[in-house]
Amino acid sequence: MSILGARKINVMESDTIAEGSVISFHDINYVVETRKFPFSKPTKKVVLENMTGCFKPGLNAILGPTGGGKSSLLDVLAGRKEKTGLTGNILIDGLEQPDNFKCMSGYVVQDDIIMGTLTVRENLMFSANLRLPKTTPDKQKAERVNGVMEDLNITHVADSKVGTQFTRGISGGERKRTNIGMELIVNSSILFLDEPTTGLDASTANTVLELLHNISRKGKTIIFSIHQPRFSIFKLFDRMMLLSKGLPVYHGPSSEAALYFADIGYQCEPMNNPPDFFLDVIIGDSTTVSSVENGSAVASGTSKDPEAVTVDYRARSIIFNNKYLNSTWAQKVREETSDIFTEYKKKKDSGQKTKLQSIDFATGFLTQIYYLSQRALKNVVRDLAAAVMQMVVMTIFALLIGAIFFDLPKDEVKGVQNRVGAFFFFVMTQAFINFSAIEIFIRERVIFQHENVSGFYRTSSYFLSKVFCDLLPLRALPLIVFALIVYYMLGLEDTAGKFFFFLLTLYLTSVSCCAICLAMSATFETLAIANIATSLIFVIMTLFSGMLANIESIADWLEWLKYFSLMRFCLQGLLINEFEGQYYTKNENGTDVLTKAGESYLKEQEIDFGTDWNRWVNIVALASISVGYFTIGYIQLRRMKKLK
Structure with a gap:
């Protein structure tokens, strides 16, 4: 190890680290x-x-080339990988990780996945x-928030909105x-970060790592993956693990990494950045020639053949892994982790507690709904573009339909035909105006996945808050305006009972369309595929609405699809509400004769009427479709892959 010119990197001297948690991992294979x-x-x-190591309080970095396994190891240690294909033991202070x-x-x-409309x-x-525990007083929560902002030096932007892709923020x-x-709010002893410097300029990245360094001095074990840090960042690290093709090639104090590479024959020049040098050596791009392996498989140089480069890289990784495993640094790690694992086995064999106590959600179901609803409402109020556009479009549609079908006559032919046409247009308007609901879960998918996995809230709490504080309210007001305009411009039956039934039918149709969009949003990750799937469902429902083809003329093996057509139930409800008991005029030899042409149309379409149930069964059907698709959406949210 005493190679001439080998240097030991001086870490920041500030620098006592308070006691904290130790995370050890033993023979991890994935x-x-x-x-x-x-x-x-x-x-x-x-x-x-064959990953074995130990991270202690302080800054612990996981470095390596792209595809080296940095993020995978970080996620395994954080319990964010599926258990399939994962073997080995991870211990926190000598105890098993809870599920x-x-x-x-x-x-x-x-x-960065935080709500941009909030401060x-x-x-x-x-x-x-x-x-925080539900017993924590509000004053103490506020003090905790202020303390975190001071630690992170963001007090000056405390009341500034974070910003979205459309609005400027911090x-x-x-x-x-x-x-x-x-994440610091919960004051956990271990903090994981995936590439915390990604997307930041050099100065900002340095500031972020200095803040993390200061926080780690308080006894917090901070573990993070990082690709190619500058030297000013590298010297903040306490310990590091260097990976190549999923194999450890160095694990130990960062200040001794250059000494290790010098010991195996790779001298880091005084003016070279050590992390850059380490990566160059591993992947074979270094211009430094090995002083101990003349012409061996680890000698410098790269092949022009892409396949040969891949083979060389894997071969180099294995050779560097073997060199590390035979080093005194690996021996120290084995001794350290062996002591921890031996103590763990003793406890397990003697029947003592060997698993950390797991925790449930810190807050109850109703508390979660309250704060999620509060955030959802703030998000709606502060991002009014969608809500305003919904209102504007619905108003324009209402005025357009009102102008086309203004003051419908009670003529046997025109009156019935125009009413049927107008009602069909109402249904299609509700279907396609609600396509915006598809974005609901796609837009917030990443936020939901992270917060749900991190224990912020239950899936059911999030789902109900979105439905009752985002979806339903946003559809109610525009629909009321739409119904008021078209109902009286068209001159439909002027009774309160019939108007409110008309409004209820359209509202449940709108809710059903939202439920379908929501279910597709929770099922598919991309907006384009969700749009296609939703369009297909709406087209099939329209075909079985009874407007484009008589239901009874459809093949028997397809006829059952009519029971899943919300367009059919909406149309039936509107038509029964308008035509039942109403008279229309028919000119016979210059004399107007009253007929029940509307009811005749219902009979032709084989729509049952005459009882209250015949009318309200359509409301029940629409409500059932809504509940059905909301249930599918909720199930898909629960099934959504949240772990990597």
Whole structure:
């Protein structure tokens, strides 16, 4: 190890670290199955192999080339990988991870996923209200939020909106620190961060890591993946693990990494950035020639053949892994982790407690709904563009329909035909005006996945808050305006009972359309596919509405689809409401004769009428369709893949 010129990197001297949690991992292997095509035979891919190590309070970095396994190891340690294909043991302070460890630790994802319409303080208070124990007084929550903002140096933007893609907000560095603050609120002893410097300029990245360094001195174990840090960031690290093709090639104090590479024959020049040098050596791009392996498989140089480069890279990774495993640094790690695991086995064999106590959600179901609803309403109020556009479009449609069908006559032919045409247009308007609801879960999918996995709230709480504070209210007011305009411009039956039945029918139609859009939004990840699926459902429902083809003339093996057509039930409800008991005029030899042409039309279409149930059965059917698709949406939300 005493190579001439080998240097030990001086870490920041500030620097006593308070006691905190130790996370150790023992013989971790992670294998996934991949397919080239949907129905092709799966092949196994080794993502992590023989990973053993230990992270202590302080800054712990996981470095490596792209595809080296950094994020995979981070997610495995954080309990955010599916258990399939994962073997080995992960211990927290010598005890097994509980199944919901991801709810007990903090995890900052690579992309900033916070609600842009809320202020920095409101986002942090949202985290505090849902993740701190329900017995915590509001004053103490506010103090915790203020303390986190001071630690992260974001007090000056506390009351500024974070910003969305359409509205300007705080800077990228301030967004990143707010994202970190959301996890620091719970004051967990372990914090994970996936590429915390991604998207930040060099100065801002340095500021973020300095803040994390200061926080780690308080006894917090901070573990993060990072690709190629500058030297000023690298010297903040306490420990590091260097990966290549899922294999460890160094694990130990970051200040000794250059000494290790010098010991195996790779000298880092004084003016070279150590992390850049390490990666160059691993992937074979270094211009530094090995002083101990003349011409061996690890010698510098790259192949022009892409396949050869891949083979060389894998071969180099194995050789560097073997060198590390035979080093004194690996020996120290084995001794350290062996002591921890031996103590764990003793406890397990003697029947002592060997698993950390798991925690449930910090707050109750109703409390979660309250704060989620509060956030949803703020989001709607502060992002009025969609709501205003919904109102404007519905008003324009209403005026257009009112102008076309203005003051409908009670003529036997024109009166009936125009009413049927207008009602069909009403139904189609409700179907396609609600396409905007498809965005509901697609737009917030990433936020929901992260917050749900991190233990902010239950899936049911989120779902109900979106339905009752976002979907339903946004559709109610525009629909009332629409109904008032068209009902009286068209001159439909002027009784309160019939108007409110008309309004209820249209509203339930709108809700049913929303429920379908919501179900597709929860099922598909991309807006385009969700749009296609929703359009297909609406087209099929329209075909079986009874307007374009007589239901009784449809083939028997397809006729059952009529029971799933919301257009059919809406049309039937509107037609019965308007035609039942009403007289229309028919000119016979210059004399107007009263006929029940509307009821005749209902008979022709084989629509049952004459009793209250014949009318209200359509309301029940629409409500059932709404509940059915809302249920599908909820099930799909629960089934949504939240772990990587």
